[in-house]
Amino acid sequence: MKKHILLFIVVGAFTATLTNAQDIVQKQVPSVILNKFHSDFPAAKDMEWEMKGTQYQVEFETGWWTEHEVWYSAEGEQVKHEEEITTKDLPNAVKSTVSKQFEGYTIDDAKKITENKKSIYLLDLDSQRQDWEVVIDPSGKVVSQRAD
Incomplete structure (x- = not known):
């Protein structure tokens, strides 16, 4: 009986994951999206595509350690872009x-997130006392912060 319950939980979690996001091969991505993507990011390498709801998400790299995540609508419009x-x-x-x-903190990781043509910066700040995850707008205003 315990094995059946465990199997049910595992299958349920797997099914829930599939309904939220599904890996797809590039051949399954509509040409309007592929054309826009290749136009926006001609140097993209190591692309991995997913379908999330009605949006297409691609993770890729441009050069050493420069990772991106971009979401496109079904019409080929860029919805969101996260870049290291x-x-x-x-x-x-x-x-x-x-x-x-945040005097005494160092920036461990920085991402620029652009959505609806507005950008914010997500920073991981480290110190020996405490680490922070901070969101700051381009003008320098802290939008949110939380201790890690």
Whole structure:
């Protein structure tokens, strides 16, 4: 009986995962999306496609350690773009906020997230005391923060 319950839980979790996101091969991606993607990111390598609801999501790299996640609508419009960036690519206002409000912390990881043509910066800040995950807008305003 315990084996049946465990099997039921595993199958249920697997099925739930499939309904939320499903890996697909590039041949299954509509040409309007592929054309837009290749136009937007001609240097993309190691693409992995997923279908999430009605959107197509692709994870890929452009160069050493530069990872991206992009979501496209069924019509081929870019809905969201997450990209890893270096600290030197952060706006000066964001760097200034980190140095003033999070003195003694170092930026461990930085992502630029663009959605609806508006960008924010997701930063992982580390120190010996505590780590933070902070979202800052381009003007340097802290949008949210939470301790890790």
